[in-house]
Amino acid sequence: MIRVYIFLSALFFIFGSETNKEQNLIVSYSVIACSCAQWKIENNNVDENIYLERADDKILDANKVWDGETLPLKFKVKGYFKKQLGVPKDYSSKGKLELGKVFIYSKIEKIK
Numbered sequence: 001m002i003r004v005y006i007f008l009s010a011l012f013f014i015f016g017s018e019t020n021k022e023q024n025l026i027v028s029y030s031v032i033a034c035s036c037a038q039w040k041i042e043n044n045n046v047d048e049n050i051y052l053e054r055a056d057d058k059i060l061d062a063n064k065v066w067d068g069e070t071l072p073l074k075f076k077v078k079g080y081f082k083k084q085l086g087v088p089k090d091y092s093s094k095g096k097l098e099l100g101k102v103f104i105y106s107k108i109e110k111i112k
Contacts, residue, residue, distance in 0.1 A: 020080045025103065026111065027052065029066055029073040035093045037100035038063075042074070048101070053088035055079060055106040062108060063091060074112040079105035 026042040030049055037049040039062070052062045052075075066073050085099040 035095040036098040050101045076109045077105035078107040
């Protein structure tokens with residue numbers, strides 16, 4: 001019964017809450033060895049990774065900040081989720097990218 005509730009909650013979060021409603025998230029870089037979303041949302045109860053995409057080229061590109069060694073890497077970002085699964089524009093990776101939730105951020109602040 002609890003598993004069903006968790007599963008339904010996750011589905012609602014993934015598919016039911018994707019709007020252009022602006023929100024603040026705390027995200028940390030996951031360093032996963034796959035062609036998938038690398039940012040974990042820290043301020044929710046769902047274990048999921050998302051892609052980050054900057055709203056403007058003048059904003060810091062979170063996907064290019066990691067130095068390859070220093071962790072944790074955390075940001076506070078303000079923005080909204082795209083309505084459909086996808087991948088960020090100008091995102092490069094080895095291999096075919098997996099579709100995922102994309103968070104478009106207009107503000108970013110490094111926490112760690």
